[in-house]
Amino acid sequence: TLAKASSSKIVDLLKDVENWSFVKQNNDNATLAPKIAKAENRIDFNNKPVELINKYRGLDLNGGVWAMFRGEKHLLSEINLADKVLEPGYIEIENNKLFIGCKSGSISVGEIQPAGKKTMLIADWLNGARLQQGERFE
Numbered sequence: 296t297l298a299k300a301s302s303s304k305i306v307d308l309l310k311d312v313e314n315w316s317f318v319k320q321n322n323d324n325a326t327l328a329p330k331i332a333k334a335e336n337r338i339d340f341n342n343k344p345v346e347l348i349n350k351y352r353g354l355d356l357n358g359g360v361w362a363m364f365r366g367e368k369h370l371l372s373e374i375n376l377a378d379k380v381l382e383p384g385y386i387e388i389e390n391n392k393l394f395i396g397c398k399s400g401s402i403s404v405g406e407i408q409p410a411g412k413k414t415m416l417i418a419d420w421l422n423g424a425r426l427q428q429g430e431r432f433e
Contacts, residue, residue: 336358341383344377380396381395
């Protein structure tokens with residue numbers, strides 16, 4: 296495995312600490328990353344599923360990702376690739392699992408946090424949401 300292969304290399308690297316060399320950073324060439332605006336955390340279901348998952352991974356520690364449902368903001372988490380083909384934003388429920396369509400695919404969502412409420416498992420949210428045929432996330 297990768298862990299076994301890399302462990303011996305790490306030991307070799309640490310034994311050679313006396314020969315390490317460092318380059319001083321030139322602060323004149325350094326730049327700061329701009330602050331992430333809350334609007335950037337919104338999911339656009341017209342993107343490919345992999346792009347949405349990468350956005351979720353990148354922004355999970357910065358407030359997570361969200362989408363609008365019934366006019367309210369919902370934070371989405373535990374997002375994974377799914378093999379369903381749905382129109383962007385449209386919902387399908389199967390075995391208490393939520394699938395949301397994206398460009399050329401779909402994602403599954405494991406947890407959700409409606410505006411002003413606590414995070415809950417999708418199965419619990421589905422029990423109270425009373426979804427109608429054709430509803431979608433925006």
